[in-house]
Amino acid sequence: MEVHQALPYLRETLLFLALTGVLIPLLQRFRINQVLGFLAAGTLVGPFGLGLWTQEMPALANFTFPDRSGVAALAEFGVLFLMFMIGLELSAERLWALRRWVFGAGTAQVAISAALIGLLAWLFGNPVEVAVILGVVLALSSTAVVMQLMNEQRTLGTPLGRAGFSILMLQDLAVVPLLILMGVLAKGSSEGVASLVLLTLLKSVGAILLIYLLGRRVIRPMFHAFARQRQPDVFMALTLLSTLGIAALTEMAGLSMALGAFLAGLLLAETEFKHEVEVTIEPFKGLLMGLFFMSVGMAIDVREIMKAPLLLPLSVLGLFAIKTAVIALILRIGGFGWGRAIEGGTLLGQGGEFTFIVVGQAIATQLMPEPTGQFIMLVVSLSLFATPMVAKAGVLLRAWLERSASSSPEGMAGAAEVPQPAAGRIIIAGYGRVGQLVGQMAAAQGIPYVAFETDARLVGKLHALGLPVYFGDAARLELLRTVKAEEAAAIVLTMDHPASALHAVKAIRREYPRIPIYARSRDEKHAVALRHAGATQVIPETLEAGLQLSALVLQGLGMSEGGTAHVIQLERERRIQEIS
Missing domain, CATH: 3.40.50.720 (NAD(P)-binding Rossmann-like Domain)
Structure with missing residues (x-):
């Protein structure tokens, strides 16, 4: 009699749940950034880590992921809900309150960093399309890592923290045009580039308008109708329905499902149910983040480090140098002293988690050669691992600059940046x-x-x-x-x-x-x-x-x-x- 497995990828699912059940409390206990912990765990138990030895040691197959396809489907949910949570953090109220920093400093940072990094990628022999993608995506920083560091250092409420948060908000908004750009480039050059851009733009506008109308006419009244029962499971079902439903609509329009999940978060962020939705998904937040970043770690081939032992660390240093310099200059123009400006630059100098999504899609659609994509994912991963140390160096450098210039007008300006306590709400x-x-x-x-x-x-x-x-x-x-x-x-x-x-x-x-x-x-x-x-x-x-x-x-x-x-x-x- 033929035996059918009750659930596909059951072993992989159980192993992932066991790993996250152990990792999350351990990472919290030792105050290790969850993003870095899950990346390292995924690399260790993935097909390019311990999974390489399953042929010689068959017992390892029970504790590793020799084949990444076993978690690929689950990782898709991780991507969707990562984008949904990013969208939920944004709101018109926040954007307007921080508009000067969001649309001024944030736009300048993304544009200048993307131009410099894209130019370097092109000079290193990459095609124009690949250079454009790399320039934009490497201009983005890691919201997950930076927010956790600012929360640990209690700097989110300071002027520097608000400026950094504003730049991160603009970077999150830049996800939308980047996803559209990916859709255009993936269709090749059989049609004119201008017509492709116009068609994709019209589809995007149509999808967003449809989502807006559905949100006004369906989603908000639906939440109102079912919220009277005050049951968390109802909220969870409605949140899943909204996220996956809107993601399906954007896919039907020829756009990315990740874009739909992001727009679903934006839509719910403007409703009176925003905070209740946040509470409802909070128990799953760490699990979904772990799922996404562990799957990213599994895609990283650490053997590539041996192939470029000099170029790889130099690329990480170069990424930090370019972004730190650009962000520090923008913060200095914005009124911060050099010490605080450099501290902010080192905090935001790493690559972002969205790089893994874009590079993965670029490899899948053959927009980017796999060796190039592997190299970039290694650069971003190492930059994430290096962020706590680099940010600490930025704090020490700021303290030294402020001490050495304490009697100068610049030093006085830096001292004036310490926030005064404001009346809380x-x-x-x-x-x-x-x-x-x-x-x-x-x-x-x-x-x-x-x-x-x-x-x-x-x-x-x-x-x-x-x-x-x-x-x-x-x-x-x-x-x-x-x-x-x-x-x-x-x-x-x-x-x-x-x-x-x-x-x-x-x-x-x-x-x-x-x-x-x-x-x-x-x-x-x-x-x-x-x-x-x-x-x-x-x-x-x-x-x-x-x-x-x-x-x-x-x-x-x-x-x-x-x-x-x-x-x-x-x-x-x-x-x-x-x-x-």
Whole structure:
């Protein structure tokens, strides 16, 4: 009887899950960048690593990937969701707030770096098409590696961190024209280049317009309809449907599926469900990143290092030198001192993860010779591995420059770059009548806020008015992390459900012990429970209603307005003191 395997590539899937299950906690424990860890693991267990010895040692086949096709299909999902997550990080609000750095510095960096690198690639004998692809793709940096380094160094909120993040945003946006360019070049020269560009551009515009119309007419109402059930599995299903559905539409239009996934992320980034989607995919984020970068590592043939022992490290140094010089000059023109500018340049000087996607597609469509593609992937991989060390050197160089020039005007300019603490925004959990009043009072005083509400219909109405109100339960710490709750000035709880409010106070106080928590309670008994759970200040709704009614009665019986206010305030303080 013929035996059929129940699931294709079951062994590869189980091995990958086992590796990620071990690697993710180990990398987090030892604070090793996950991108670098998965690249190294993929190289080690891939067909060009331990997989080379499976013929001599058959037992190794159980712990390696001798054939990369076993994970190629899964890796496609990794690519799609990497692009989706990049798109989800972008939004019109962020782009507009950082427009000077995004569209000014970011565009200049990509254009100048691409021109210099492309020219060098052409001078080394590559065809014009290959030189253009290499110039653009090597101008991009690694969002995953740089963001993790900035989070570890706590520099994301500094002026240099915001400038670096802005340049990364423009690089992410540059993915769209690069994918379109790949589609044009892959079709060859049987048609005129101008007609190919025009046709692809029209297809791209048509696909984007279709996606926009679907987003307005189908996706957002669909999320609204199903969000009422407040079930994470429903959100996961809708997110998968949106991502894969839009990716399928772009493929039908003759464009890349990765472009569709990127556009799906952009579309959802503009909705009130953005943060809830982020929380929903968070458990899978590390897994999908691991899948993608491990598959990339499996495609790297480390034997190529022996073929170019001198050219390879020189190419890595050259990539860092070109990009560091360009970025440092742009940051210097933008107002940073030379020390900070060089630090930013070294941080963004590596190649990016998108290189692996583009080079892989270029090899598959025979736009790029495989030896060239292997060499470039090795250069980018080594640049990723070198980034923490190079970034550390940039920090040391900046410190030395600032010390040596501390008495000069340039040194004073560098010292002025240290960010001054800004008033943090408040987070409002529950945006009913009480929450709306708090939000309106905060906005009137120029205090920024972000609010979460579980009523999808109310959220849709308020979000359409331009208010920073998003769907989600603020008792979920994952949701609070997406809005950087650790930087909030205060968290205000105005939830209707007493148990939800109590659960939220306990969770927030455990995670953020120093942030003030102001809560509304149902009655005084509930207020005592909230105070014991860690709320900074609690106001029972029955207390204020009773005090206001008492004030009206006393004034109606002839007591003066000032006397009434004094009596009411004394009673308010006494009762609040009892709660405390």
